[in-house]
Structure formats: structure tokens, C-alpha cells
Amino acid sequence: MIVAKQKPIEEIIESVKNAGRILIAGCNECVTVCESGGKKEVAVLASALRMYFMNQGKDVKIDEITLERQCDHEYLEELRKLIDQYDAVLSLACGVGVQFLAEKYVKTPVFPGVDTCFMGVTEQRGVWTERCQGCGQCILARTGGICPVSRCAKRLFNGPCGGSTRGKCEIDKDLDCGWQLIVNRLKEMGKLEDYEALIPIKDWSKERAGGPRKIVREDVR
């Protein structure tokens, strides 16, 4: 899932302070799971903003809606009949949702309510960690199912750097060395010989370095 964390309320207030009618739009997908932008977080933020503005003596209308997704036309269309009633939309979806909403409703300012961080997993309640950077050329088959692009700080492809100490990364003593994890897994699977096979130079143009990416599938269009 895409993992995001809610922005500090002070930053949110600053972004919407001049609006008289605000719609807070949550998303039922990733940000609900990582507890930053689902229905519950929308309700809490709406309540907090209502109280803030009331305390400031401002009569601000704040409504709530949570869409199934904000990254698909069909769900964003649900806002078409409502959007003109608001001066601003505060979207608690990831950056994808915020942008798609802004692209669709060009006249209404859309503000982000969360900081989108990474693609990751829920290790335990309240702990999320990164697993994928969408590099466009998956090599997990060769690295024991552990990704050196997202788990190694230097994104190395052929073994660890000199900063790997007792299985930990030099940038943080609590961070596992990605390559130590890969070696451990290959050992567990009895495939340590895979570690010896050189991984060729990666085509980074398939990653973000090649500019914004696009996939077109004629078979499903």
C-alpha cells in the first residue's frame, strides 16, 4: 500500500485558513489502512477544524466525505455535484489522489492533508516500513524476494557496502542491512550460489530518473 502520515494540524490550518467552505475528502484505500486519511481521520480533522475556526470567531462550513478511491475517475465523479459548494477541498488521499482530484476539478483549490511517504507494509499496528520504490524493473527473483532498491540505503545491486556491520546499516543502527537480509534468505533457501551471480547494470530510465512514467495496455483499453 501507499503509506502516508497526516500533516501537522498547524500546517493544515495555514493552508485552508482563508476558505469559508471546506470539504474534507478521505480515501477508503491505502490511507485508511495506514490510519492517516480514512473516514475516521476525516471525522477527527473536521471536528478539530470546526472547533479551531469557531474559536477564532469564524463561521466556516466544514463537510466530510470519504471516497472509495481518489485515483479513479468513477469515484471522483461523485464530487461533481458537490464541488461547487466549496472554496477548497482538503484531500487526505495520497499525492496521487490529491493530483487527480485537482486535475479533474480545475477551479477548486485542492490541498493535501497528508504527507505521502512510501510503498510499504504494516509490520505491526502503528509501524509501517518501506518495501518497494516502483523502479520499473523488478529483480526480486534474483535477490531472494528482498529488494535491494528499497531496502539498501545505497540501492546496491551486488552485495553490501563496507558500512554493513553485524547485519545493520551504517545510516541507522536499528536498520537492517538489505544485503544481509538477502544473504540470510538465500542461505535459508539453499540458494547462496545466486549471490555469486552478478546482476547486470540496471536500466534506471525505467525508474523515476527517466521522467514521469506511463503504461498503456491496448488489450484492456
Added chain:
Amino acid sequence: MRLQYPSSIRIICLPCTGKVDLIHILRSFEKGADGVYVVGCMEGSCQFTSGNLRARKRVEQAQTLLNAIGIGGDRVQMYNLASSEAPRFVEVAEEMTRKILALGPNPIKAVRTKMAA
């Protein structure tokens, strides 16, 4: 024991304080409550293991948020006491009442009255 406690307090019964969510606390203030306190079992005696510990986290979240929006985090408190401690219950009720009286009314209540006028 038939002990008396301040009449300004409204009790909301829950099966466990673990049921308390941040939005419940915020809505109370939005509706004009001057203060909210959550009374859970003693830490370590929750029948559901961690309900009262979760409630404390929710109370702390509410305190942070209420401070940030200018309502005042001190208006929310968490207390832990056993169901057999009726005199302590009264003590807590009186302590909280004193605290809220010192803080004064919920500021948004006054604004709302002003707006309605």
C-alpha cells in the same frame, strides 16, 4: 455508600475505556462540554488486556490536538481507579470539577452563543 459527587458531571457508560475513540472526545467539546475525563480500570487490570492503556493514548492524542487548536489540552484527563474505589471516584470528580472551573468554560461555547445571537 450513597456518596455525592458534583452534579455538573454527566456519566457515559462504556463496556471498556478501550471503546473511547479520539472522535468521541472531540465531539464532546464540539457540542460544548467544558471538560472530559476518562475513568478506566487500574493499569494492569484491564479485562481486555489493554483497553485502559489504549484509552490513555486516545486522551493524550486529544490533549495534543486540543492544545494545537486553542481549546486547551488540560480539559481532557485520564484517571485509573478500581470499581471498588467509590471514595476515590468522588475525589476524582471533585478534582476534575475544580480543574475545569479554574480553566473556565469551553471557549467555543461562548462564540457559538454569540454567533447565534
